[in-house]
Amino acid sequence: MNYQNLVNGEWKDSKNTITIYSPINGEELGTVPAMSREEVDFAMESARKALPAWRALSAVERAAYLNKAADILERDKDKIGENLAKEVAKGIKAAISEVVRTADLIRYAAEEGLRITGEFVNGGGFEAGSKRKYGAVKREPVGVVLAIAPFNYPVNLSASKIAPALIGGNVVIFKPPTQGSISGLLLTQVFAEAGIPAGVFNSVTGKGSEIGDYLIEHKEVNFINFTGSTPIGEKIGKLAGMRPIMLELGGKDAGIVLEDADLEKAAKNIVAGAFSYSGQRCTAIKRVLVMDFVADKLASLIKAEVEKLTVGDPFDNADITTVIDTPSADFIEGLIKDAQEKGAKALTTVKREKNLIWPVVFDNVTTDMRIAWEEPFGPVLPIIRVKSVDEAVEIANKSEYGLQSAVFTKNFPLAFEIAEKLEVGTVHINNKTQRGPDSFPFLGIKGSGAGVQGIKYSIESMTRVKSIVFDI
Ligand SMILES: NC(=O)C1=CN([C@@H]2O[C@H](COP(=O)(O)OP(=O)(O)OC[C@H]3O[C@@H](n4cnc5c(N)ncnc54)[C@H](OP(=O)(O)O)[C@@H]3O)[C@@H](O)[C@H]2O)C=CC1
Numbered sequence: 105m106n107y108q109n110l111v112n113g114e115w116k117d118s119k120n121t122i123t124i125y126s127p128i129n130g131e132e133l134g135t136v137p138a139m140s141r142e143e144v145d146f147a148m149e150s151a152r153k154a155l156p157a158w159r160a161l162s163a164v165e166r167a168a169y170l171n172k173a174a175d176i177l178e179r180d181k182d183k184i185g186e187n188l189a190k191e192v193a194k195g196i197k198a199a200i201s202e203v204v205r206t207a208d209l210i211r212y213a214a215e216e217g218l219r220i221t222g223e224f225v226n227g228g229g230f231e232a233g234s235k236r237k238y239g240a241v242k243r244e245p246v247g248v249v250l251a252i253a254p255f256n257y258p259v260n261l262s263a264s265k266i267a268p269a270l271i272g273g274n275v276v277i278f279k280p281p282t283q284g285s286i287s288g289l290l291l292t293q294v295f296a297e298a299g300i301p302a303g304v305f306n307s308v309t310g311k312g313s314e315i316g317d318y319l320i321e322h323k324e325v326n327f328i329n330f331t332g333s334t335p336i337g338e339k340i341g342k343l344a345g346m347r348p349i350m351l352e353l354g355g356k357d358a359g360i361v362l363e364d365a366d367l368e369k370a371a372k373n374i375v376a377g378a379f380s381y382s383g384q385r386c387t388a389i390k391r392v393l394v395m396d397f398v399a400d401k402l403a404s405l406i407k408a409e410v411e412k413l414t415v416g417d418p419f420d421n422a423d424i425t426t427v428i429d430t431p432s433a434d435f436i437e438g439l440i441k442d443a444q445e446k447g448a449k450a451l452t453t454v455k456r457e458k459n460l461i462w463p464v465v466f467d468n469v470t471t472d473m474r475i476a477w478e479e480p481f482g483p484v485l486p487i488i489r490v491k492s493v494d495e496a497v498e499i500a501n502k503s504e505y506g507l508q509s510a511v512f513t514k515n516f517p518l519a520f521e522i523a524e525k526l527e528v529g530t531v532h533i534n535n536k537t538q539r540g541p542d543s544f545p546f547l548g549i550k551g552s553g554a555g556v557q558g559i560k561y562s563i564e565s566m567t568r569v570k571s572i573v574f575d576i
Protein backbone atom coordinates (compact mmCIF):
# COMPACT_ATOMS: atom_id res chain seq x y z
CA MET A 105 0.00 0.00 0.00
CA ASN A 106 1.18 3.55 -0.76
CA TYR A 107 0.63 5.70 2.30
CA GLN A 108 0.16 9.44 1.88
CA ASN A 109 0.78 12.55 3.94
CA LEU A 110 -1.97 14.74 5.32
CA VAL A 111 -1.22 18.30 4.25
CA ASN A 112 -3.74 21.14 4.44
CA GLY A 113 -6.52 18.60 4.89
CA GLU A 114 -5.66 16.60 1.75
CA TRP A 115 -3.86 13.30 1.24
CA LYS A 116 -0.73 13.83 -0.84
CA ASP A 117 1.86 11.71 -2.62
CA SER A 118 5.41 12.82 -3.33
CA LYS A 119 7.50 12.11 -6.41
CA ASN A 120 9.89 9.97 -4.38
CA THR A 121 8.92 7.27 -1.93
CA ILE A 122 10.57 5.20 0.79
CA THR A 123 9.74 1.51 1.07
CA ILE A 124 9.24 0.28 4.63
CA TYR A 125 10.19 -3.32 5.44
CA SER A 126 9.49 -5.25 8.62
CA PRO A 127 12.59 -5.83 10.77
CA ILE A 128 11.06 -9.21 11.68
CA ASN A 129 11.28 -10.88 8.29
CA GLY A 130 11.90 -8.24 5.63
CA GLU A 131 8.23 -8.24 4.58
CA GLU A 132 7.41 -5.14 2.50
CA LEU A 133 4.84 -3.15 4.48
CA GLY A 134 4.24 -0.28 2.08
CA THR A 135 5.71 2.99 0.88
CA VAL A 136 5.65 6.47 2.37
CA PRO A 137 6.36 9.73 0.57
CA ALA A 138 9.87 11.20 0.69
CA MET A 139 8.86 14.83 0.77
CA SER A 140 10.70 17.50 -1.14
CA ARG A 141 11.62 20.86 0.40
CA GLU A 142 8.91 22.57 -1.63
CA GLU A 143 6.32 20.16 -0.22
CA VAL A 144 7.61 20.82 3.29
CA ASP A 145 7.26 24.56 2.62
CA PHE A 146 3.65 24.06 1.56
CA ALA A 147 2.87 22.04 4.71
CA MET A 148 4.46 24.75 6.87
CA GLU A 149 2.51 27.51 5.14
CA SER A 150 -0.73 25.54 5.49
CA ALA A 151 -0.08 25.13 9.20
CA ARG A 152 0.62 28.83 9.61
CA LYS A 153 -2.61 29.74 7.79
CA ALA A 154 -4.65 27.37 9.95
CA LEU A 155 -3.31 28.78 13.23
CA PRO A 156 -5.61 31.82 13.78
CA ALA A 157 -8.88 29.88 13.47
CA TRP A 158 -7.64 26.94 15.57
CA ARG A 159 -6.29 29.07 18.41
CA ALA A 160 -9.53 31.09 18.39
CA LEU A 161 -11.56 27.99 19.31
CA SER A 162 -12.38 27.38 22.94
CA ALA A 163 -10.56 24.57 24.73
CA VAL A 164 -13.86 22.68 24.85
CA GLU A 165 -14.15 22.86 21.06
CA ARG A 166 -10.58 21.67 20.56
CA ALA A 167 -11.07 18.92 23.14
CA ALA A 168 -14.01 17.55 21.13
CA TYR A 169 -11.67 16.79 18.20
CA LEU A 170 -9.18 15.08 20.52
CA ASN A 171 -11.81 12.97 22.21
CA LYS A 172 -13.11 11.86 18.84
CA ALA A 173 -9.59 10.95 17.73
CA ALA A 174 -9.08 8.94 20.94
CA ASP A 175 -12.28 6.98 20.28
CA ILE A 176 -11.25 6.20 16.69
CA LEU A 177 -7.77 5.18 17.81
CA GLU A 178 -9.20 2.80 20.37
CA ARG A 179 -11.66 1.42 17.81
CA ASP A 180 -8.70 0.70 15.47
CA LYS A 181 -6.32 -0.61 18.13
CA ASP A 182 -5.95 -4.05 16.55
CA LYS A 183 -5.28 -2.77 13.02
CA ILE A 184 -2.81 -0.09 14.16
CA GLY A 185 -1.24 -2.38 16.77
CA GLU A 186 -0.67 -5.09 14.19
CA ASN A 187 1.09 -2.69 11.84
CA LEU A 188 3.13 -1.27 14.72
CA ALA A 189 4.21 -4.77 15.77
CA LYS A 190 5.36 -5.53 12.22
CA GLU A 191 7.00 -2.18 11.61
CA VAL A 192 9.16 -1.97 14.75
CA ALA A 193 9.17 -5.63 15.85
CA LYS A 194 7.29 -4.98 19.07
CA GLY A 195 5.34 -7.77 20.79
CA ILE A 196 1.75 -7.67 19.53
CA LYS A 197 0.29 -7.35 23.03
CA ALA A 198 2.63 -4.44 23.85
CA ALA A 199 1.89 -2.85 20.47
CA ILE A 200 -1.87 -2.90 21.05
CA SER A 201 -1.44 -1.59 24.56
CA GLU A 202 0.71 1.24 23.16
CA VAL A 203 -2.29 2.23 21.02
CA VAL A 204 -4.72 2.03 23.94
CA ARG A 205 -2.31 3.95 26.20
CA THR A 206 -2.19 6.60 23.48
CA ALA A 207 -5.99 6.91 23.33
CA ASP A 208 -5.95 7.40 27.11
CA LEU A 209 -3.21 10.00 26.77
CA ILE A 210 -5.16 11.95 24.14
CA ARG A 211 -8.30 11.94 26.31
CA TYR A 212 -6.32 13.05 29.35
CA ALA A 213 -4.72 15.85 27.31
CA ALA A 214 -8.16 17.00 26.16
CA GLU A 215 -9.33 17.12 29.77
CA GLU A 216 -6.15 18.70 31.12
CA GLY A 217 -6.41 21.45 28.48
CA LEU A 218 -9.74 22.49 29.95
CA ARG A 219 -7.98 23.33 33.22
CA ILE A 220 -5.41 25.67 31.69
CA THR A 221 -7.53 28.71 32.42
CA GLY A 222 -4.98 31.32 33.53
CA GLU A 223 -5.16 33.52 36.61
CA PHE A 224 -6.00 37.01 37.77
CA VAL A 225 -3.23 38.77 39.74
CA ASN A 226 -3.19 41.90 41.85
CA GLY A 227 -0.25 44.27 42.35
CA GLY A 228 -1.01 45.02 46.02
CA GLY A 229 1.09 42.12 47.19
CA PHE A 230 4.31 43.77 46.07
CA GLU A 231 5.90 46.58 48.06
CA ALA A 232 6.28 48.95 45.12
CA GLY A 233 3.07 47.75 43.45
CA SER A 234 -0.44 49.09 43.66
CA LYS A 235 -3.57 47.30 44.74
CA ARG A 236 -5.33 49.15 41.90
CA LYS A 237 -3.18 47.29 39.34
CA TYR A 238 -4.58 44.02 37.97
CA GLY A 239 -3.24 41.51 35.53
CA ALA A 240 -5.15 38.92 33.50
CA VAL A 241 -2.58 36.17 32.97
CA LYS A 242 -3.50 33.70 30.27
CA ARG A 243 -1.70 31.09 28.23
CA GLU A 244 -1.29 31.38 24.49
CA PRO A 245 -0.14 28.80 21.95
CA VAL A 246 3.46 29.10 20.80
CA GLY A 247 2.30 28.63 17.18
CA VAL A 248 3.62 25.99 14.79
CA VAL A 249 4.95 22.97 16.68
CA LEU A 250 7.33 20.57 14.94
CA ALA A 251 6.86 17.12 16.55
CA ILE A 252 9.62 14.58 15.79
CA ALA A 253 9.21 11.06 17.16
CA PRO A 254 11.56 8.03 17.47
CA PHE A 255 11.04 4.48 16.26
CA ASN A 256 10.46 2.81 19.63
CA TYR A 257 7.03 4.29 20.38
CA PRO A 258 5.94 5.53 16.95
CA VAL A 259 2.33 6.05 18.06
CA ASN A 260 2.67 6.98 21.72
CA LEU A 261 5.70 9.27 21.55
CA SER A 262 4.07 11.03 18.58
CA ALA A 263 0.74 11.61 20.29
CA SER A 264 2.46 12.69 23.52
CA LYS A 265 3.65 15.71 21.54
CA ILE A 266 0.70 16.20 19.19
CA ALA A 267 -2.21 16.07 21.66
CA PRO A 268 -0.82 18.59 24.22
CA ALA A 269 0.24 20.86 21.34
CA LEU A 270 -3.21 20.81 19.75
CA ILE A 271 -5.20 21.28 22.94
CA GLY A 272 -2.97 24.26 23.75
CA GLY A 273 -4.12 25.91 20.49
CA ASN A 274 -1.03 25.12 18.41
CA VAL A 275 -0.92 23.69 14.91
CA VAL A 276 1.33 20.71 14.23
CA ILE A 277 3.88 19.53 11.71
CA PHE A 278 4.44 15.87 12.55
CA LYS A 279 7.61 14.09 11.38
CA PRO A 280 7.37 10.37 12.24
CA PRO A 281 10.47 8.16 12.41
CA THR A 282 11.08 6.58 9.01
CA GLN A 283 10.99 3.09 10.53
CA GLY A 284 7.63 3.70 12.18
CA SER A 285 6.26 6.13 9.62
CA ILE A 286 3.37 3.88 8.58
CA SER A 287 2.32 3.74 12.23
CA GLY A 288 2.68 7.54 12.30
CA LEU A 289 0.53 7.90 9.19
CA LEU A 290 -2.13 5.59 10.64
CA LEU A 291 -2.22 7.93 13.65
CA THR A 292 -2.53 10.83 11.21
CA GLN A 293 -5.49 9.09 9.55
CA VAL A 294 -7.17 8.92 12.94
CA PHE A 295 -6.95 12.69 13.40
CA ALA A 296 -8.18 13.22 9.82
CA GLU A 297 -11.19 10.99 10.44
CA ALA A 298 -11.87 12.94 13.63
CA GLY A 299 -12.36 15.95 11.35
CA ILE A 300 -9.38 18.02 12.43
CA PRO A 301 -9.59 21.24 10.36
CA ALA A 302 -7.36 21.57 7.26
CA GLY A 303 -3.80 22.62 8.05
CA VAL A 304 -4.08 22.13 11.82
CA PHE A 305 -2.34 18.75 11.68
CA ASN A 306 0.09 17.99 8.87
CA SER A 307 2.38 14.98 8.49
CA VAL A 308 5.75 15.16 6.77
CA THR A 309 7.62 11.97 5.95
CA GLY A 310 11.15 11.61 4.66
CA LYS A 311 14.51 10.60 6.04
CA GLY A 312 15.69 12.72 8.94
CA SER A 313 19.15 12.78 7.37
CA GLU A 314 17.63 14.43 4.28
CA ILE A 315 14.87 16.74 5.50
CA GLY A 316 15.62 16.91 9.26
CA ASP A 317 17.78 20.02 9.27
CA TYR A 318 15.49 21.75 6.80
CA LEU A 319 12.50 21.13 9.09
CA ILE A 320 14.31 22.30 12.21
CA GLU A 321 15.62 25.48 10.63
CA HIS A 322 12.35 26.29 8.90
CA LYS A 323 11.27 29.85 9.59
CA GLU A 324 7.65 28.86 10.22
CA VAL A 325 8.54 26.56 13.14
CA ASN A 326 8.03 28.12 16.57
CA PHE A 327 8.69 25.12 18.83
CA ILE A 328 10.56 21.86 18.35
CA ASN A 329 9.45 18.85 20.36
CA PHE A 330 11.86 15.97 19.79
CA THR A 331 12.46 12.49 21.16
CA GLY A 332 15.44 10.52 19.89
CA SER A 333 19.18 10.18 20.13
CA THR A 334 21.42 12.58 22.01
CA PRO A 335 23.59 13.59 19.00
CA ILE A 336 20.53 14.65 16.97
CA GLY A 337 19.07 16.37 20.04
CA GLU A 338 22.28 18.32 20.55
CA LYS A 339 22.21 19.37 16.93
CA ILE A 340 18.61 20.54 17.28
CA GLY A 341 19.68 22.56 20.31
CA LYS A 342 22.28 24.34 18.18
CA LEU A 343 20.04 24.90 15.16
CA ALA A 344 16.98 26.03 17.13
CA GLY A 345 18.45 29.44 17.89
CA MET A 346 16.11 31.49 20.09
CA ARG A 347 13.17 29.13 19.64
CA PRO A 348 12.01 27.03 22.60
CA ILE A 349 12.64 23.29 22.39
CA MET A 350 11.78 20.14 24.26
CA LEU A 351 14.27 17.30 23.99
CA GLU A 352 13.89 13.78 25.30
CA LEU A 353 17.11 11.91 24.55
CA GLY A 354 19.11 8.87 25.53
CA GLY A 355 19.68 7.49 29.00
CA LYS A 356 21.85 5.18 31.09
CA ASP A 357 19.46 4.57 33.95
CA ALA A 358 21.04 2.94 37.00
CA GLY A 359 19.36 0.41 39.27
CA ILE A 360 21.09 0.84 42.64
CA VAL A 361 20.66 -2.14 44.97
CA LEU A 362 21.51 -1.76 48.66
CA GLU A 363 22.32 -4.53 51.13
CA ASP A 364 18.89 -4.52 52.81
CA ALA A 365 16.88 -4.64 49.57
CA ASP A 366 14.25 -7.27 48.86
CA LEU A 367 16.52 -8.95 46.31
CA GLU A 368 13.82 -11.10 44.66
CA LYS A 369 11.69 -8.02 44.03
CA ALA A 370 14.71 -6.01 42.88
CA ALA A 371 15.75 -8.73 40.41
CA LYS A 372 12.25 -8.97 38.93
CA ASN A 373 12.00 -5.20 38.50
CA ILE A 374 15.49 -4.89 37.10
CA VAL A 375 14.92 -7.60 34.48
CA ALA A 376 11.51 -6.23 33.47
CA GLY A 377 12.97 -2.72 33.36
CA ALA A 378 16.06 -3.70 31.40
CA PHE A 379 14.67 -6.11 28.82
CA SER A 380 11.16 -4.97 27.97
CA TYR A 381 10.99 -4.30 24.19
CA SER A 382 14.47 -5.81 24.04
CA GLY A 383 15.96 -2.87 25.95
CA GLN A 384 14.95 -0.36 23.26
CA ARG A 385 13.54 2.16 25.72
CA CYS A 386 15.17 5.34 26.89
CA THR A 387 13.98 4.46 30.39
CA ALA A 388 15.33 0.91 30.40
CA ILE A 389 17.56 0.02 33.36
CA LYS A 390 20.93 0.08 31.62
CA ARG A 391 23.28 -0.73 34.51
CA VAL A 392 23.01 -2.30 37.94
CA LEU A 393 25.11 -0.87 40.76
CA VAL A 394 24.99 -3.40 43.57
CA MET A 395 26.63 -3.55 46.99
CA ASP A 396 29.37 -6.17 47.00
CA PHE A 397 27.86 -8.00 49.99
CA VAL A 398 24.67 -8.98 48.11
CA ALA A 399 26.09 -9.00 44.57
CA ASP A 400 26.41 -12.81 44.22
CA LYS A 401 22.83 -13.36 45.34
CA LEU A 402 21.41 -10.58 43.16
CA ALA A 403 23.40 -11.72 40.11
CA SER A 404 22.06 -15.25 40.41
CA LEU A 405 18.47 -13.99 40.84
CA ILE A 406 18.83 -11.74 37.78
CA LYS A 407 20.32 -14.61 35.77
CA ALA A 408 17.36 -16.83 36.74
CA GLU A 409 14.85 -14.16 35.69
CA VAL A 410 16.61 -13.54 32.38
CA GLU A 411 16.63 -17.25 31.62
CA LYS A 412 12.82 -17.15 31.77
CA LEU A 413 12.65 -14.58 28.94
CA THR A 414 11.46 -15.91 25.59
CA VAL A 415 13.24 -14.97 22.39
CA GLY A 416 11.63 -14.82 18.95
CA ASP A 417 8.56 -13.55 17.14
CA PRO A 418 6.64 -10.42 18.23
CA PHE A 419 3.44 -12.17 17.12
CA ASP A 420 4.16 -14.92 19.70
CA ASN A 421 4.66 -12.14 22.24
CA ALA A 422 8.29 -13.14 22.72
CA ASP A 423 9.99 -11.00 25.36
CA ILE A 424 13.04 -10.46 23.19
CA THR A 425 12.55 -9.67 19.51
CA THR A 426 14.81 -8.58 16.70
CA VAL A 427 16.31 -5.12 17.27
CA ILE A 428 15.35 -2.32 14.92
CA ASP A 429 18.08 -2.68 12.28
CA THR A 430 21.52 -4.08 11.45
CA PRO A 431 23.58 -1.00 12.47
CA SER A 432 21.88 -1.18 15.87
CA ALA A 433 22.58 -4.94 16.21
CA ASP A 434 26.21 -4.38 15.17
CA PHE A 435 26.59 -1.60 17.72
CA ILE A 436 25.18 -3.81 20.50
CA GLU A 437 27.48 -6.66 19.47
CA GLY A 438 30.43 -4.24 19.64
CA LEU A 439 29.57 -3.41 23.25
CA ILE A 440 29.25 -7.12 24.07
CA LYS A 441 32.64 -7.96 22.51
CA ASP A 442 34.35 -5.08 24.30
CA ALA A 443 32.95 -6.30 27.65
CA GLN A 444 34.06 -9.89 26.92
CA GLU A 445 37.55 -8.79 25.87
CA LYS A 446 37.96 -6.71 29.02
CA GLY A 447 36.99 -9.62 31.31
CA ALA A 448 33.30 -9.18 32.10
CA LYS A 449 31.61 -12.45 33.01
CA ALA A 450 28.60 -13.32 30.87
CA LEU A 451 25.94 -14.94 33.08
CA THR A 452 23.77 -15.92 30.12
CA THR A 453 24.41 -17.20 26.60
CA VAL A 454 25.92 -14.71 24.18
CA LYS A 455 24.16 -15.30 20.90
CA ARG A 456 23.10 -13.37 17.81
CA GLU A 457 21.13 -14.57 14.77
CA LYS A 458 20.78 -11.80 12.18
CA ASN A 459 19.38 -8.91 14.25
CA LEU A 460 18.01 -11.08 17.02
CA ILE A 461 20.23 -10.75 20.09
CA TRP A 462 19.70 -13.05 23.06
CA PRO A 463 19.45 -11.22 26.40
CA VAL A 464 22.89 -10.90 27.98
CA VAL A 465 23.77 -10.11 31.58
CA PHE A 466 27.37 -9.26 32.35
CA ASP A 467 28.70 -9.46 35.90
CA ASN A 468 31.95 -7.92 37.18
CA VAL A 469 31.70 -5.05 34.74
CA THR A 470 34.32 -2.40 35.40
CA THR A 471 34.33 1.28 34.57
CA ASP A 472 36.89 0.89 31.79
CA MET A 473 34.34 -1.05 29.72
CA ARG A 474 32.17 0.73 27.16
CA ILE A 475 29.05 -1.03 28.47
CA ALA A 476 29.49 0.80 31.79
CA TRP A 477 28.77 4.12 30.06
CA GLU A 478 27.25 3.69 26.61
CA GLU A 479 23.56 3.19 25.90
CA PRO A 480 23.12 -0.14 24.06
CA PHE A 481 19.42 0.33 23.16
CA GLY A 482 19.35 -3.45 23.13
CA PRO A 483 19.10 -6.48 25.44
CA VAL A 484 22.37 -6.13 27.40
CA LEU A 485 22.62 -5.48 31.12
CA PRO A 486 25.88 -4.80 32.97
CA ILE A 487 26.28 -5.43 36.71
CA ILE A 488 28.86 -3.23 38.43
CA ARG A 489 29.78 -4.19 42.00
CA VAL A 490 30.34 -1.31 44.42
CA LYS A 491 31.63 -1.03 47.98
CA SER A 492 29.51 1.84 49.28
CA VAL A 493 26.49 4.01 48.64
CA ASP A 494 28.84 6.90 47.88
CA GLU A 495 30.59 4.85 45.20
CA ALA A 496 27.22 3.93 43.65
CA VAL A 497 26.13 7.56 43.57
CA GLU A 498 29.49 8.63 42.16
CA ILE A 499 29.35 6.13 39.29
CA ALA A 500 25.67 6.87 38.65
CA ASN A 501 26.40 10.59 38.39
CA LYS A 502 29.52 10.21 36.23
CA SER A 503 27.30 9.31 33.27
CA GLU A 504 26.85 11.87 30.51
CA TYR A 505 23.12 11.07 30.81
CA GLY A 506 20.64 12.03 33.52
CA LEU A 507 17.25 10.51 32.77
CA GLN A 508 16.14 8.28 35.66
CA SER A 509 17.44 5.93 38.36
CA ALA A 510 15.97 3.27 40.61
CA VAL A 511 16.97 2.65 44.24
CA PHE A 512 16.16 -0.67 45.93
CA THR A 513 16.22 -0.62 49.73
CA LYS A 514 13.90 -0.93 52.74
CA ASN A 515 15.49 2.15 54.28
CA PHE A 516 13.24 4.96 53.04
CA PRO A 517 15.14 7.87 54.62
CA LEU A 518 18.32 6.59 52.96
CA ALA A 519 16.47 6.11 49.66
CA PHE A 520 15.39 9.75 49.80
CA GLU A 521 18.91 10.86 50.65
CA ILE A 522 20.28 8.98 47.65
CA ALA A 523 17.47 10.24 45.42
CA GLU A 524 18.38 13.79 46.30
CA LYS A 525 22.00 13.21 45.28
CA LEU A 526 21.27 11.55 41.94
CA GLU A 527 21.58 13.85 38.93
CA VAL A 528 18.49 12.65 37.06
CA GLY A 529 14.95 13.81 36.34
CA THR A 530 13.17 11.02 38.27
CA VAL A 531 14.15 8.44 40.90
CA HIS A 532 11.97 5.39 41.46
CA ILE A 533 12.11 3.73 44.86
CA ASN A 534 11.81 -0.09 44.77
CA ASN A 535 10.51 -0.04 41.22
CA LYS A 536 11.83 -0.11 37.68
CA THR A 537 12.56 3.10 35.81
CA GLN A 538 9.70 4.12 33.54
CA ARG A 539 8.07 7.12 31.88
CA GLY A 540 4.48 6.46 32.88
CA PRO A 541 1.97 7.24 34.08
CA ASP A 542 1.84 9.78 31.29
CA SER A 543 0.36 12.40 33.59
CA PHE A 544 3.58 12.49 35.64
CA PRO A 545 6.43 14.87 34.78
CA PHE A 546 9.03 13.23 32.57
CA LEU A 547 12.39 14.85 31.98
CA GLY A 548 16.05 14.21 31.48
CA ILE A 549 18.92 16.42 32.54
CA LYS A 550 22.51 16.61 31.21
CA GLY A 551 22.70 14.61 27.94
CA SER A 552 19.19 13.21 28.45
CA GLY A 553 17.23 16.24 27.45
CA ALA A 554 15.79 19.66 28.04
CA GLY A 555 12.32 20.72 29.14
CA VAL A 556 9.63 18.75 30.95
CA GLN A 557 7.09 16.41 29.37
CA GLY A 558 4.03 14.78 30.89
CA ILE A 559 0.61 15.85 29.72
CA LYS A 560 0.09 18.96 31.87
CA TYR A 561 3.77 19.90 31.65
CA SER A 562 3.81 19.46 27.89
CA ILE A 563 0.81 21.77 27.51
CA GLU A 564 2.57 24.33 29.69
CA SER A 565 5.78 23.99 27.68
CA MET A 566 3.97 24.53 24.38
CA THR A 567 1.99 27.53 25.58
CA ARG A 568 3.37 30.80 26.89
CA VAL A 569 2.15 33.29 29.42
CA LYS A 570 0.52 36.48 28.18
CA SER A 571 -0.38 39.17 30.70
CA ILE A 572 -2.83 41.98 30.10
CA VAL A 573 -2.36 44.58 32.81
CA PHE A 574 -4.61 47.48 33.73
CA ASP A 575 -5.16 49.97 36.55
CA ILE A 576 -8.59 50.69 37.88
N1 LIG B 1 15.21 8.85 24.72
C1 LIG B 1 14.41 8.18 23.93
O1 LIG B 1 13.21 8.12 24.16
C2 LIG B 1 14.91 7.51 22.74
C3 LIG B 1 16.24 7.48 22.43
N2 LIG B 1 16.66 6.89 21.29
C4 LIG B 1 18.06 6.91 20.93
O2 LIG B 1 18.16 7.14 19.55
C5 LIG B 1 18.87 6.07 18.87
C6 LIG B 1 18.28 5.70 17.53
O3 LIG B 1 16.90 5.74 17.56
P1 LIG B 1 16.17 6.61 16.48
O4 LIG B 1 14.69 6.64 16.60
O5 LIG B 1 16.67 6.18 15.17
O6 LIG B 1 16.70 8.03 16.94
P2 LIG B 1 17.17 9.19 15.99
O7 LIG B 1 17.67 10.31 16.85
O8 LIG B 1 18.05 8.68 14.93
O9 LIG B 1 15.79 9.62 15.30
C7 LIG B 1 14.70 10.18 16.03
C8 LIG B 1 13.89 11.02 15.07
O10 LIG B 1 14.68 12.09 14.57
C9 LIG B 1 14.66 12.07 13.15
N3 LIG B 1 15.90 12.64 12.65
C10 LIG B 1 17.02 12.01 12.22
N4 LIG B 1 17.95 12.92 11.82
C11 LIG B 1 17.39 14.13 12.01
C12 LIG B 1 17.85 15.46 11.80
N5 LIG B 1 19.04 15.74 11.32
N6 LIG B 1 17.01 16.45 12.09
C13 LIG B 1 15.78 16.20 12.59
N7 LIG B 1 15.30 14.99 12.80
C14 LIG B 1 16.09 13.95 12.53
C15 LIG B 1 14.45 10.63 12.81
O11 LIG B 1 14.01 10.50 11.48
P3 LIG B 1 14.44 9.21 10.63
O12 LIG B 1 13.79 8.05 11.29
O13 LIG B 1 13.88 9.54 9.31
O14 LIG B 1 15.92 9.14 10.65
C16 LIG B 1 13.41 10.25 13.85
O15 LIG B 1 12.15 10.73 13.47
C17 LIG B 1 18.80 4.92 19.82
O16 LIG B 1 19.87 4.07 19.63
C18 LIG B 1 18.79 5.63 21.18
O17 LIG B 1 20.09 5.91 21.59
C19 LIG B 1 15.75 6.36 20.44
C20 LIG B 1 14.44 6.32 20.71
C21 LIG B 1 13.93 6.88 21.91
Ligand SMILES: O=C(O)[C@H](O)COP(=O)(O)O
Nearest residue numbers: 384385386387538539540
Ligand atom coordinates in the same frame (compact mmCIF):
# COMPACT_ATOMS: atom_id res chain seq x y z
O1 LIG C 1 11.33 6.53 24.64
C1 LIG C 1 11.18 5.75 25.54
O2 LIG C 1 11.88 4.77 25.65
C2 LIG C 1 9.98 5.98 26.40
O3 LIG C 1 9.82 7.33 26.67
C3 LIG C 1 9.94 5.12 27.61
O4 LIG C 1 8.63 4.97 27.97
P1 LIG C 1 8.21 3.79 28.98
O5 LIG C 1 9.04 3.94 30.20
O6 LIG C 1 6.75 4.03 29.22
O7 LIG C 1 8.49 2.53 28.26
